[in-house]
Amino acid sequence: MERSTLDLWVGLFVIAGIGALTILALKVGNMGSFAGSDTYRLSAQFTNIGGLKPRAAVKSAGVVVGRVAEITFDNDKFMGKVVMNIEKRYKFPKDTSASILTSGLLGEQYVGLEAGADDAMLKDGDSIKLTQSAVVLEKLIGQFLYNKAAEGGPSK
Amino acid sequence: MFERGSSIDVRGIGRHTIESVLRLGYAARFFAMTVMHSGTSFRRPRLIIRELYYSGVLSLIIILVSGLFVGMVLGFQGYQTLKTYGSESALGVLVALSLVRELGPVVSALLFASRAGSAMTAEIGLMKTTEQLSAMEMMAVDPIARVVAPRFWAGVISMPLLAALFSAMGVYGGYLIGVVLIGVDEGSFWSQMQSAVDFREDVVNGVIKSFVFGIAVTWIALFEGYDAPPTAEGVSGATTRTVVTSSLAILGLDFILTAFMFRGV
Amino acid sequence: MASENLVEISGVSYSYDQRHPVLTGIDMVIPRGKVVAIMGISGSGKTTLLRLIGGVMMPTRGRVTVDGELTHELDRDGLFRLRRRMGLLFQFGALFTDLSVYDNVAFQMREHTDLPAEMINDMVMMKLHAVGLRGAHRLMPAELSGGMARRVALARAIALDPKLIMYDEPFTGLDPISLGVIRNLVRKLNDALGSTSIVVTHDVQEALDIVDYVYYLSEGVMVAHGTPADMRASKDPLVHQFVWGEADGPVAYQYPSRKFSEELELV
Numbered sequence: 203m204e205r206s207t208l209d210l211w212v213g214l215f216v217i218a219g220i221g222a223l224t225i226l227a228l229k230v231g232n233m234g235s236f237a238g239s240d241t242y243r244l245s246a247q248f249t250n251i252g253g254l255k256p257r258a259a260v261k262s263a264g265v266v267v268g269r270v271a272e273i274t275f276d277n278d279k280f281m282g283k284v285v286m287n288i289e290k291r292y293k294f295p296k297d298t299s300a301s302i303l304t305s306g307l308l309g310e311q312y313v314g315l316e317a318g319a320d321d322a323m324l325k326d327g328d329s330i331k332l333t334q335s336a337v338v339l340e341k342l343i344g345q346f347l348y349n350k351a352a353e354g355g356p357s358k
Numbered sequence: 359m360f361e362r363g364s365s366i367d368v369r370g371i372g373r374h375t376i377e378s379v380l381r382l383g384y385a386a387r388f389f390a391m392t393v394m395h396s397g398t399s400f401r402r403p404r405l406i407i408r409e410l411y412y413s414g415v416l417s418l419i420i421i422l423v424s425g426l427f428v429g430m431v432l433g434f435q436g437y438q439t440l441k442t443y444g445s446e447s448a449l450g451v452l453v454a455l456s457l458v459r460e461l462g463p464v465v466s467a468l469l470f471a472s473r474a475g476s477a478m479t480a481e482i483g484l485m486k487t488t489e490q491l492s493a494m495e496m497m498a499v500d501p502i503a504r505v506v507a508p509r510f511w512a513g514v515i516s517m518p519l520l521a522a523l524f525s526a527m528g529v530y531g532g533y534l535i536g537v538v539l540i541g542v543d544e545g546s547f548w549s550q551m552q553s554a555v556d557f558r559e560d561v562v563n564g565v566i567k568s569f570v571f572g573i574a575v576t577w578i579a580l581f582e583g584y585d586a587p588p589t590a591e592g593v594s595g596a597t598t599r600t601v602v603t604s605s606l607a608i609l610g611l612d613f614i615l616t617a618f619m620f621r622g623v
Numbered sequence: 624m625a626s627e628n629l630v631e632i633s634g635v636s637y638s639y640d641q642r643h644p645v646l647t648g649i650d651m652v653i654p655r656g657k658v659v660a661i662m663g664i665s666g667s668g669k670t671t672l673l674r675l676i677g678g679v680m681m682p683t684r685g686r687v688t689v690d691g692e693l694t695h696e697l698d699r700d701g702l703f704r705l706r707r708r709m710g711l712l713f714q715f716g717a718l719f720t721d722l723s724v725y726d727n728v729a730f731q732m733r734e735h736t737d738l739p740a741e742m743i744n745d746m747v748m749m750k751l752h753a754v755g756l757r758g759a760h761r762l763m764p765a766e767l768s769g770g771m772a773r774r775v776a777l778a779r780a781i782a783l784d785p786k787l788i789m790y791d792e793p794f795t796g797l798d799p800i801s802l803g804v805i806r807n808l809v810r811k812l813n814d815a816l817g818s819t820s821i822v823v824t825h826d827v828q829e830a831l832d833i834v835d836y837v838y839y840l841s842e843g844v845m846v847a848h849g850t851p852a853d854m855r856a857s858k859d860p861l862v863h864q865f866v867w868g869e870a871d872g873p874v875a876y877q878y879p880s881r882k883f884s885e886e887l888e889l890v
Contacts, residue, residue, distance in 0.1 A: 205404075208411050215415045219519025222526040226458060226561050229552070257556065266553075489717035496677055496711045498703040499734050 241268060241287035242326035246300040246313070251282040252336025253311045254302055260286045262315040267292045270313060286313060295320035301334035311336060385581045392510050392580065395503040399511055405504070409512035413474040417520060420473055421466055425457075425524035428465060429531025432456055436532070437540055449542050450551035453532030458555060458564045459620070462525030464612050467571035470513075470520060471604035475579035478509055479600040482583030483593035506584065510576050517572025518565050525564070563619045570611055575604045626691065628652040629787055629819045630676055635685030637671055645671050646843045649685070653787075658813050658820040660830040662865065663840035664874060669823040672840075673789050676821070677711060678702040690786065707735060710780030714792045716772040718764040724751070724775050725760040731782045750778040753815075754808060770801030774808070781812060787819050788812065794826040802826075806833055827866055831855065839865065841874075 251273060260268035268288035276283045288294070297318030304311050315330075324330070399406050436452040482505065485491050491501045529551075536542040555561065579600045586596035630653035638644040646668045653659050661669050674680045675687050678694045687694045689705060697705060718727050728747045732738060738746075751757040754774040764772060773793065780788060793805050810833045813820040824830050831837070831851040839847040839854070839862055847854070847862045854866055864872030880886070 209407060211415045212407050212410045215410065215418060215516075216519065218418075219414075219516075219522055222519070222522035223561075223565070225526050226522055226529075226564075227557050229548075259553070484720075488715070488720070489713050490719055492679070493711070493713055493717040493719075495679065496706055496709070497731050497734070498706040499731075500703075504734075 240290040242290055243271065243285055244268075244288055244294075244324055244326075244328055244330060245283055245285045246330040246333050247276060247279065247281040247283050248300075248302060248333050248335045249281055250302075250335040250338055251284060252302050252304075252338060254284065254313065254336065255311075258310065259312040260288065260315060261312055262292070262294070262317065267315065284313065293323040294318075296322045296324055296328070297332065298324065298330055299332035299334065300330045302336035304337070381585075384585070385577075388581050388584065389577050391502055392507050392577075395500060396507045396511065398500075398503040399507045405508035406511050406515070409509045410516060413470075413478070413509070413512050414516035414519065417470055417474050417516070418523070420469055421520045421524050422527050424465065424469055425462075425527030426531040428461055428524075429453060429457065429528030429533075430535045432461075432528065433532040433535030433540070437536060437542065446542050447546035448550055449532065449536045450547035450549075451554040453536070454529055454551045454555045455560065457525040457528040457532075458560045460612070460616070461528065463521045463564050463567040463571060464608060466521040466524040467517065467568065467575055467608045468605055470517060470572075471575045471579070471608065472601050474513065474516070475575050475600050475604050476597045478513075478576070478579040479583040479586070479597045480593060482506070482509075482580060483586035483588075483596050486584065486586060487588040487590075487593060489588075506580050510580060513576030513579070514569065514572040517575070518568040521564065521568035521571075559619075563615075566619075567612065567615050570615060571608050574607045574611060578604050578607060627654055629655045629690055630821070631686075631688040632672070632675070633686050633688075635675065635682040635687060637668075637675065637680065637683050644843055646675075646682075649840075649845055651838050651845065651848070653819055653821060654836075655819050656813075656817065657835040658810060658822065658833060660822045660824060660834040660837045661840065662823075662825055662827065662830065662837060664825060664865070666842075667840040668843040669840055670791055673711070673791055673821070673823055676787075676789065677709060678705060707783065708785050709787045709789065710782070710785040711789045712773070712777050712780045712791060712793055714795060715769075716764070716776035718767075718772055718776055718779070720764050722764075723760070724756065724762050724764070724767070727764070727775060728760075728779045728782055730779065735783065746782070750782055751775075753781075753812065754778045755804070768801075770797050770804070773797070773801070773805060777805070777808060777812075781816065781818075784816055785818060787821070788816075790820065790822045790824070792824055793822065794824055794829050802829060809833055825865075827868065831866075 254270060254273060256270050256272055258270045259266045260270060268286050271285045271287045274283050274285075275281075284300075294315060295318040297320040299316050299318065301314050301316070302311055303314045318332075432453045433449065436449050436456075437446060440446050440448055440452065482491075485505065491505070494501045494504065533547065537544045537547050582596040582600045582603070583593075586592045630651075632649055632651045635646060635649045636644060637646040649672070651661075661672060663669050671680065675682055675694070676689060678687075678689075678697065681695045690708060692701070692705060694702070694705070718724075719730065722730070725747055728750055729743050732743045732746060736743075747760070748757055751760055754777055756771060756774055756778065759767070759771065759775070764775070767775065777793075790809065793809065794802055797805065806829050809820060809822060812818070822830055822834060831854065834851060836850060837848060837854050838845060841861055847857060847859055849857070854862060857863055857866065861873045863869070864874060870876055
């Protein structure tokens, strides 16, 4: 096999391989969507963040407007603090509320933002005041059973 | 006469176990020597390029075709199962995640072991049998630096590239069956896939897996060839051992890596 | 001051393990410029001697000195440097099957020197011309006959004009014409290059015609040595049987077994 032909094939092979990796990263994976976008940071505190994970979606009106950057525990207020990266082109009023919702019945959890009516907009570093924590299934069931027991109790 | 009743060759078992341990130690030393004598390979990249052709380029056909078929089967089977839960739109997610996380690295490594790995074993075993390796030593050329190391690095470089090509072909195959043939919605196929497949968690982990597999398979293939008894039966036995040991190693390592990588997800 | 002996072997013994000594108490010298034969029946340890001289194996006892250097005192680099002064012709050639005849001969030049391509070309052509195969330089080893392969291997072995050329059974399995060619080459090359040659063989008649001295080994022990004339005239039964190819003698014809009459149950 001629040296130059061999080089050609090897070169094509390496290019194809790296190309496949790039396709996987960009088209198949989610690297393309948020890596280079300009974002600003907003934070919100929840009494229970439920099953929310970093890189979960932040949606408003069902459209993805950002991603959860990090989740930490605020030791002073004993609340979960969620920091989000919101795309710069989306501005939200100061009285926007954030809730932790579940996609579908048992799907992944995400942060849902409902815009308020204020004229002033949230800026980089601001925190959202109105929050609604995640629905924790066990508490719900516990509540249900308690209610049921309370109903049945007095009548006995 | 009071005789020993047992017919189990206890000494034989003991001897075999000790020999296996010794062989493993020899294999580890062989690996260290290969890495330490890699200077020549990097100073003369032509050596690696030549081996990249024989291990990588010549494996392309089987990798691409297998990837396509695996992707298409995933498309079929995935659709059948998801339909029962009304989640056909998640087909893209199913196909992509299965391939990128598991099937891409693992199946392409298995195919690589059978095709390129066994070829390496046979080649080196044959060179040993026909005294080519001894001739090289007598000519003051280190056979490990000249013959073994370039093949090792070519294998390590080829493996992730082949795995990526396999996965990419597989996704395309899944698309062909799911969207083009069956009629799953094209938009949700791709968009759900994009939100579900994470670059760092899935793609990068898949690449790490195929690197590890590449090291393991190439090491085993080269060692079996180098250590093969210099006879026809010896070389053929070594070739078989390469495929079997590599396959077991790939599956075992896959389990360990998966347990580590996908713990919290 | 270089000694007159290129190779000196004193008191050398070699064994794989306690029970199987391959060589015992060997003493021999290879004088510079001479062609020396090491003969013996199969399994007498001849090839092991070559390996000891080449530094591939180390003696369990005794010393091997090549060109003034003790082999067991050399480290890896030292051994490699020593081997650059040697050429070894393997029994079946051991040509690199994935390289052409030209590339095989050029191998050492490319690996060990920085000579420009034109110079390497001249050197390769000269070596191939010396063995009579200059026209075959484009062929692959698989396309060569046994005799041709061995001649190419010889060209490869002398590529860098080594001081010591070693031949491991160079006459085995060749037709009479190729035999004659190799035999003459051994002598002519040695004299032309001013090298020293060691021929390990059991082809008595071919060897006795060209060598200056003979060492005869039997079962790992040196039993006789002398000039070819000495060997031909020897009265020693072992040597005599070997030189004249007698079927039976000190080396028995029959493999050790029971008495034939017992085997056939006649007694």
